[in-house]
Amino acid sequence: MYDTVLEETVGLAGDGGDWIEGYLARPLAPAPVPGMVVIHHMPGYDFDAKQITRFFAVHGISALCPNLYYREAPGASPDDAAATVRAEGGEPDDRCVGDVVAAARYLRHLPNASGKIGMIGFCSGGRQAYLVGCRSQELDAVISCYGGRIVAAPNELSERQPVAPLALTSELSAPLLGIFGAEDANPSPEHRALIDEELKRHGKVYELESFDGAGHGFLQHDRPSYRPEQAVRAWQLILDFSVRHLGAPAF
Amino acid sequence: MCTYITEHVALAGTAKGADGWFPVSTASVYLDHPFSAPLEHALCLDFLNPDRGPSARVAVELDEGSARALATAILSALGRAGTAE
Numbered sequence: 001m002y003d004t005v006l007e008e009t010v011g012l013a014g015d016g017g018d019w020i021e022g023y024l025a026r027p028l029a030p031a032p033v034p035g036m037v038v039i040h041h042m043p044g045y046d047f048d049a050k051q052i053t054r055f056f057a058v059h060g061i062s063a064l065c066p067n068l069y070y071r072e073a074p075g076a077s078p079d080d081a082a083a084t085v086r087a088e089g090g091e092p093d094d095r096c097v098g099d100v101v102a103a104a105r106y107l108r109h110l111p112n113a114s115g116k117i118g119m120i121g122f123c124s125g126g127r128q129a130y131l132v133g134c135r136s137q138e139l140d141a142v143i144s145c146y147g148g149r150i151v152a153a154p155n156e157l158s159e160r161q162p163v164a165p166l167a168l169t170s171e172l173s174a175p176l177l178g179i180f181g182a183e184d185a186n187p188s189p190e191h192r193a194l195i196d197e198e199l200k201r202h203g204k205v206y207e208l209e210s211f212d213g214a215g216h217g218f219l220q221h222d223r224p225s226y227r228p229e230q231a232v233r234a235w236q237l238i239l240d241f242s243v244r245h246l247g248a249p250a251f
Numbered sequence: 252m253c254t255y256i257t258e259h260v261a262l263a264g265t266a267k268g269a270d271g272w273f274p275v276s277t278a279s280v281y282l283d284h285p286f287s288a289p290l291e292h293a294l295c296l297d298f299l300n301p302d303r304g305p306s307a308r309v310a311v312e313l314d315e316g317s318a319r320a321l322a323t324a325i326l327s328a329l330g331r332a333g334t335a336e
Contacts, residue, residue, distance in 0.1 A: 073305035090255030
């Protein structure tokens with residue numbers, strides 16, 4: 001088994017052709033290798049996002065995390081970049097869709113790519129994964145981890161985030177795995193039930209898993225919200241789902 | 252919270268960051284997942300000078316009780332000095 005993994009910062013043409021950076025981690029094994037776009041959480045393109053990107057690579061899946069805040073803060077620390085984007089009203093949905101699709105295309109054109117590309121997001125990125133899954137036809141699997149504001153009241157919408165992703169569910173173009181903490185306030189168990197109902201109503205292929213004893217951000221190992229037992233089970237589910245819908249990993 | 256809902260305050264003053272003192276022109280105030288504080292949610296304050304770029308920023312993340320105590324102390328200090336409105 002040839003298990004060498006290459007990790008590096010790369011440039012890619014994001015939404016509108018804008019140059020943005022991304023963190024790429026990929027097995028150098030021969031084809032076919034599936035891919036995964038990693039959508040970082042609201043605190044930005046940080047160590048945790050890169051760690052998750054590496055996680056997929058060492059499990060035989062090429063992964064790319066685009067820096068969604070690069071335009072506003074090239075070269076800045078992740079927390080300063082996140083604060084800047086927040087102050088400007090947050091990451092615009094349209095731009096996010098373009099950047100994530102660009103990352104998927106980048107992975108699809110790697111020399112050892114199988115052509116099957118999934119997408120995973122956490123926190124605000126969980127909402128964005130659901131959104132992109134509904135607005136693009138280019139992903140083969142969608143994994144949304146405790147995505148807040150998939151269900152959103154009118155007063156929670158804005159010019160940059162004008163639509164609750166739940167309202168786009170009929171357009172969802174790939175199988176979806178939703179990961180939830182049963183003690184999370186957003187998405188709450190009520191939100192989860194609404195998502196379930198909407199996915200069922202539109203005949204989508206999906207799995208929603210709720211973990212008792214866990215709240216928001218329970219996969220993040222460097223935060224007090226981390227729940228190791230639930231996190232281990234959730235990561236296994238994520239890998240199983242990825243293999244079922246993207247094909248066998250490189251190793 | 253996973254929300255971009257943010258209060259903005261125009262400021263006149265200075266703050267001290269990694270490169271010393273600099274003028275600040277605005278503050279962002281929000282309740283959300285903190286970057287550093289070991290809390291699920293924190294009251295976050297960013298003192299900013301957007302003209303100097305993203306790194307011209309002094310950040311504070313506080314638990315709710317601390318944030319309320321700070322707000323009270325600011326008003327109290329201003330009141331004692333006779334400058335509160």
